[in-house]
Amino acid sequence: MAERTLRLYNTLTRETESVEPIEEGHLRFYSCGPTVYNYAHIGNFRSFLTADLILRTARAIGWDTTYVSNITDVGHLTQDDLVDPSGEDRMAEALEREGERFANIYDLARYYSDALLRDWHALNLRDPNVRPRATEHVTDQLEAVICLVESGHAYATDKGVYFSVESAPDYGKLSGNREAEQLQATEREVVEDEGKRDPRDFALWKLDDDHLMKWHSPWGWGYPGWHIECSVMGMRYLGDRFDLHAGGEDLIFPHHECEVAQNEALAGHEVIPYWVHTRFLQVEGEKMSKSKGNFYTVRDLIAPDPNDEHVPEAIRQQGGVDPLALRYALLSGQYRKPFNFTLKTLRDSSRAVKRYQDIQERVEEALAAEPDGTGESDLTSKLRESYEATLDAMCDDLNTPGALAAALQGVKALEQVDTFTATDARAARAWLSDINDLLGIVQPEHEASERTDGKDEDDEFAERVEALIEERADARADGNYDRADAIRDELDAMGVDVKDSADGTTWERKGL
Structure with a gap:
């Protein structure tokens, strides 16, 4: 097989380039994972699939790989298209939406994390080497925030700790949003912290005594901002120089732009030379x-x-x-x-x-x-x-x-x-x-059943069918034929072919 290299479009340079790993023959990369406040949709998985294809292609040409993809379970606010997001934490909002289904926000995060992994495996996505969670790296994030304050790249107010965009002269190089007017426009008309020095500055730590997930910091009780987690976890597992960062195009600004600024302020040099983004799905x-x-x-x-x-x-x-x-x-x-x-x-x-x-x-x-x-x-x-x-x-x-x-x-x-x-x-x-x-299109690479309750989706489907068949049998025995017919119609709508015989009732799924 002829020697090959991997060419990818680099958002940072606006060009398609041959990827040249820092360590020859070893691609180290990070891909933004989901916020586990709901089931991930097919648009999310299109982005995750891009990272999977990078992984598979790199291995196919003989490279070693180290792949990290995170789980966000705190700090991702609803107005995430703003430089400094406002609104409610998506996790807290989900717990309110779910009512009494979960005992606490951590149970909710576990449930949707497990659901993510089942879908991930169903679509034949290969697991990253590390799948870190934001809540498991709060100490790392706090240390990074303290470092940024001490180095003059961040400052504290009564409401939080903010990254000083003025301290990052290259801020905007990834997205192209370099002008202050452009960046301020993305703030819209939201309530701002009057203590912020510049409307472009974004939160590294938010002070909030009432937040459902909170940790003590030198500035008081609160929780980390969304942007800091990926900077910290990426460098925690891949070092202060690694090859590539992937994600959806909606993350270019402000999330990845803020990552670049934080990375370079913490490391003192460029951390990631290649940025790959997946376009939207309709x-x-x-x-x-x-x-x-x-x-x-x-x-x-x-x-x-x-x-x-x-x-x-x-x-x-x-x-x-x-x-x-x-x-x-x-x-x-x-x-x-x-x-x-x-x-x-x-x-x-x-x-x-x-x-x-x-x-x-x-x-x-x-x-x-x-x-x-x-x-x-x-x-x-x-x-x-x-x-x-x-x-x-x-x-x-x-x-x-x-x-x-x-x-x-x-x-x-x-x-x-x-x-x-x-x-x-x-x-x-x-x-x-x-x-x-x-x-990854020929046969499954993961066991179908990888659930905490030991069941897979086929098990659940079969249980629903068996319960309906049993209910139908009871209805027929009681002479309630209208109910029995209604259940058969329901089974038919589920794509189930029911066959009655002297030996009992059997069923099978109709052909796809």
């Missing part, structure tokens, strides 16, 4: 929003509630789509271009994934029947050419549409084989494994 040509009914979480699509009418009926009827089909659909648009997610794309992706799975089934059947064989398959060169083209596309700024097209050439070559010899099957199995390592 659904059926419109911005995703709950008011428009086109706001989808991962679980909405792979394990939908049969009674949730905001999920398309076709998806509810079939009991959800294959998670790998959803991954394939999100891959069908390059990360750096706006992506329109449609149900047609999802259907097409389901068919594409099924082609891989059908080939894999045929390959395993052939190897089971004839495990031995010698020589090189006539398919080897075609499959090698397909993989090389797929990897070339991924090295070219994660050109996923090109990569999927190149990989499908290998599928077509395999589909033309009437009967696999053992030699053919071994070549096909190796190719499928390589494609899965690179794109």
